[in-house]
Amino acid sequence: MSQPIIDVQKLTATYGPVTALNGVNLTVNKGEIFGLLGPNGAGKSTLLACVEGLHNPKNGSVHVNGVDVQADSASTKSQLGIQLQKTALLDDLTVAELVEVYAALYEVYLNSEQIDALLTRFDLLEKRNTLSRRLSGGQQQRLALAVAIANDPQIVLLDEPTSALDPHARRAVWDMIRELHNEGRTIVLTTHAMEEAEALCGRIAIIDRGQVVSCDTPAALISSLKLNAMLKATVELPLEQVRTLPDVNNARYTGQHLEVETARPEVTLTALHELAARSGRSISDVMLRQPNLEDVFLKLTGHALAESNPSA
């Protein structure tokens, strides 16, 4: 077992009368990409804010590298690289100036070669003398990442690093996050996009209504709940016969499409073909959807990931 680099214990945080986090326990291990997955308003950003020393919890503790954030936030802040949800950086500065200033705020002083090397990495060298507010959304997000690691932190906290990006820009940011991870940095990111959590994270904490509902690797989360795969096909067969096929847990029609929930899709599919052949029907448009984190989330919380937390 690797040592926890972030240790959150019994964390409760409130904004006035609203409880944003309620008794959260969480450990992040050194060198992993850890995802906080949950809908808007679940408490993900508040959790990060407590680690970042931006929000004082009502109860509980957060330790970064063994240091209590509340007792010595200056020391813990200096170990973190941070990208907030709103990437508001100092206006009216050029890309290169911004990187220089933010590194300096951590008392890290970069020369222009070092700044250029950092900008090259994030594909921003051509924009080095452009004012940051003139950058595109994707460029600003990459700049936010460059600024986040300007102080060469071992722990990088990214709040919704790809929200509002088009798929191409999103993948570019994913690659950059993987690269940071390959350098041995620990990454904690929040997302409400299931595919992002699956694509990037070694472990995921599912957060809903201020609580960690479950925490494990994506594969373990999916397999532990013994969720059904969904088999879809265009075929006309009596539902009662389909439901008697091996490993089928449920079946229904949506329009022309037969939807079959099954624990073992390969077995069910073979049986379905046999049934269709016996009945003289043809099967077309067969699709298989394996259970994913979206299903895990739905099963654990009773509502879909896309729904916002009503109490937020």
Place this chain on the structure above:
Amino acid sequence: MKRFLILTKAMTLMQLRNGYVLFWNFAFPVLLMVIYGAVMSQYMDYMTPGVIVLNALSFGLVSSSTMMLEMREKSVLRRLQATPLPARQLIGSYLLVNVIIGVLQSTLIILAGVLLYDVPVTGTSLLLSYPMILAGLLAFMALGGIISGMTAKAGAATAVGMTIYFLLMFISDMVFPLDMLPEWLRNVVAYLPAYPVVQLVRSALLEATLDPKWLTHLFLLAVYGFGATFIAAKLFRWEPKA
């Protein structure tokens, strides 16, 4: 120290690249002198210190807080709060840049007075005037700090600041002589923050002497300055009001 210098340089660049800041802080005060000169050229000796103080007042109450308020609204302050930068360094750097801008504005107004209207200014009068201008600027900026701490948005802060500015401008012996006011108001005005600055700057700039009541004026200004700084520090917020 290096961190402070890099941050201060960045803040200076941000101010200089903002056309709005450049116009209101540097072009407008000179324009004001030209307008006043066109209307009452024979009173420009009396007016120049008044314009210096009314400009310092609007700068302190309103303009000097604008960038800080915008940074707060756009979550820039929150991002800065996430760094190990101590708050006192951020505010110190911000104040330094603003004091420099405020002093530059006064210099432009004095230059306009001397070059356009032959306002009699000597080396001694300048030497005496700048500390008085600086004292006024600091007190006004601290009062502006209270306004930005109490208001939720930059727009509201500007409205409150401008209202106080206009009130003080008309009654503090800046553009209208004090004897135009009823007696009860004259007694009140003497205890308001702008009046002592006008008296201090006017006698320093035009007569190269200290106002007879300079100690009282400076004391009053110190009460305003330190009191307002204390309250502004208590009210300082990294985030906009919820």
